[in-house]
Amino acid sequence: MRVYFDNAATTPIDPEVLKEMYRVMENYYGNPSSIHSHGREVRALIEKSRRTIAGLLHASPSEIFFTSGGTEADNTAIRCGIEDHGIRHAISSPIEHHAVIHTLEAMEKAGTIKLSYVEVDSKGNVDHDHLAHLLKTNGRSFVSLMHANNELGTLNDLHRIGDLCEQYDALFHSDTVQTVGHYAHDLRSLKLHFMVCAAHKLHGPKGIGFLYVNHKIKIKPFIYGGSQERNMRGGTENVYGIVGQAKALELAYAKMDEHREHIQALKAFMIQQLKANIPGVEFNGETDPDKSLYTVLNVSFPCTDLADMMLFNLDIAGISASGGSACSSGTDIGSHVLNAIGSQASRPSVRFSFSKFNTREEVDHTVAKLRELCLTFA
Numbered sequence: 203m204r205v206y207f208d209n210a211a212t213t214p215i216d217p218e219v220l221k222e223m224y225r226v227m228e229n230y231y232g233n234p235s236s237i238h239s240h241g242r243e244v245r246a247l248i249e250k251s252r253r254t255i256a257g258l259l260h261a262s263p264s265e266i267f268f269t270s271g272g273t274e275a276d277n278t279a280i281r282c283g284i285e286d287h288g289i290r291h292a293i294s295s296p297i298e299h300h301a302v303i304h305t306l307e308a309m310e311k312a313g314t315i316k317l318s319y320v321e322v323d324s325k326g327n328v329d330h331d332h333l334a335h336l337l338k339t340n341g342r343s344f345v346s347l348m349h350a351n352n353e354l355g356t357l358n359d360l361h362r363i364g365d366l367c368e369q370y371d372a373l374f375h376s377d378t379v380q381t382v383g384h385y386a387h388d389l390r391s392l393k394l395h396f397m398v399c400a401a402h403k404l405h406g407p408k409g410i411g412f413l414y415v416n417h418k419i420k421i422k423p424f425i426y427g428g429s430q431e432r433n434m435r436g437g438t439e440n441v442y443g444i445v446g447q448a449k450a451l452e453l454a455y456a457k458m459d460e461h462r463e464h465i466q467a468l469k470a471f472m473i474q475q476l477k478a479n480i481p482g483v484e485f486n487g488e489t490d491p492d493k494s495l496y497t498v499l500n501v502s503f504p505c506t507d508l509a510d511m512m513l514f515n516l517d518i519a520g521i522s523a524s525g526g527s528a529c530s531s532g533t534d535i536g537s538h539v540l541n542a543i544g545s546q547a548s549r550p551s552v553r554f555s556f557s558k559f560n561t562r563e564e565v566d567h568t569v570a571k572l573r574e575l576c577l578t579f580a
Contacts, residue, residue, distance in 0.1 A: 204520040205564045209403075210352055210380060210498050210555035211524055215446075216405040222449040223407065223442045234439055235430065244441055251448035255412060258455050261389040267413045267431050268444050272379040272400035274424070275413035276301040276346075278435075279375045279396035282421035284315060284344045287373060291340040293318050293333065295347055296542040297326055297354070299377055302346050303538070316340070320347070324543050325488050326356035330366065337370035348377040349385075349397075353539040353553055354487025355498030357381075364393030373419070379403055379411075380495060383454035384462070395419055399451075401443065405557070406450030410443030461558040466496040468556050468565060475569040476501060480576050486545050497556050502549045505576040512550040512575070519571045524553045 206214070226247060232240030234248055249263070256263040269275045280302065284292060292306050292315045310317040318336050321329040328347060337343055345367050350357050360376060367374040375396035378387065383404030387397070395416045402408040415421060427436025454461070470491075476483045482504030488494040503512065513525050525537065540551055554568070 203564070203567050204522075205560075205568055206522045207554040207556065207560065207564070207568065208522045208524050209557040209560075210553065212402045212408065213405045213557050214559060215402075215407060216450060216453055218453055219406055219446045219449045223446045226445050227442055230441070234441060235428070248439055248441060248444055251444045254448040255451055258451055259387050259389050259414065261414060262417060264432070265389075265414055265417050267415060267434050268439060268447075269398075269411045269413050269435065270409055270440070271402075271411040272299075272377065272398050273301040275398035275400075275411050276375075276377055277305050278413055278421075278424035279398065279415075280305045280344070280346060281309070282424055283373050283375060283396060283419075284309065286421045287342075287344075287419070289315070289342055289344045289373065291316050291318065291342070292344040292346065293320055293336050293340075293372075294345075295320050295322055295328060297322055297351055297539040298346065298348055299352055299379070300538075302348070302377055306346065315344075322542065325486075326351050326354045326539070326543055327488070327493075328358055328363070330359075330362060333363070334366055334370075337366060337372055343370070343372040344375065345372050346375045346377070348379075349381040350495040350498070351487065351539065352380050352498070353537060354500050354543070355489075355495035356487045357493055357495060360392055360394065368393050380498070383451055384458070384495070384497060386455070386458065389414065389416075399447075401447035401450055404450050404454050407443050407446040410440050410447045412447070457558075462496055464558060465556045465560070466491055468560055468562065469496055469499050471562055472499060472554065472565045472569065475565060476572070479569055479573045480504070484549075486540060486543065486551055499554045499556075500551060501554065502545060502551045503572070503576060504549065505579045506548045506550070508575060508579040509548060509550040512552055515575055516552070516568075516571065521568050521571060524555070525551065 230244050232244045234245040252263045252266050256266050296319050306317050309315050321332045373395045378397045379400045382399040397414045400411040423434050425436050484502040486500040
């Protein structure tokens with residue numbers, strides 16, 4: 203049996219998304235910037251997709267800008283939000299995605315900003331009192347805190363953080379890559395200035411995402427070269443990706459409760475089975491359903507002799523999982539997230555992440571293999 207438990211890295215494309223993309227590929231090929239009928243037809247597809255996404259998020263279509271994915275969207279929000287508004291201080295956390303941390307670190311190194319990190323506890327929860335202190339004792343700030351941590355699954359309270367940002371006139375950006383399509387976002391009530399999406403995290407295609415920019419603020423383009431995206435992003439649009447992204451989000455919202463119930467049950471079942479079969483197993487981050495992303499489970503194993511080989515042995519067994527962020531794969535650097543929360547480096551940690559396509563049989567198979575490995579290397 204082959205098992206794919208790395209959905210936080212990327213998800214398989216939904217067949218309905220592929221079907222819609224194929225339809226567009228076969229029938230529409232004009233450049234959306236062209237004024238002739240072939241171009242106008244494609245432009246209409248883009249704007250229909252924009253309206254679909256905006257409607258699901260309770261935003262205005264004019265607030266949605268298509269990008270090449272979450273990383274570009276994060277970079278645009280951070281760099282343009284800070285530079286175009288003359289902000290000199292930024293606040294983030296030590297467990298953000300590298301698309302956020304590395305961008306802010308580069309800006310600090312260049313002398314553009316002073317960067318402060320809000321404290322997090324051993325489960326990755328943000329200290330809201332410390333955040334308030336940082337906001338109060340510095341000038342106008344740019345705050346970048348993700349909705350759900352991609353390695354731990356720990357959720358942030360966007361409403362509470364948004365209230366603090368509003369109180370201190372800060373700009374608030376949230377990397378929502380792991381939660382768009384899995385949770386309903388109502389941008390009428392969230393006090394966000396920027397949020398992002400990557401379609402491949404919700405059964406859409408790779409290479410496409412979007413950035414939400416609240417209509418109350420303005421930024422200049424991050425990428426120049428054309429008048430696309432209402433003069434906000436140069437370059438011919440990824441039409442097939444845009445259509446696929448809108449379809450994926452539409453499908454996600456149509457059965458969100460059903461998928462959440464199924465996936466949450468799988469996660470709970472795996473926690474139960476791991477506890478029953480592997481003495482000493484622990485979990486990194488929150489596991490409470492109200493505090494944790496239901497698609498992610500980060501497991502800390504007691505079999506320390508297997509620390510460097512756990513993922514390798516799982517891969518041999520046909521089980522795909524992750525030791526941290528997929529964006530850091532291929533390096534020998536430990537997870538900055540696990541380091542920040544004080545996770546024991548001697549214990550192997552594996553992130554299992556689930557989707558609507560996973561089954562209890564796959565959980566049983568994976569737990570059995572994990573038990574076998576831990577017994578072998580005990």
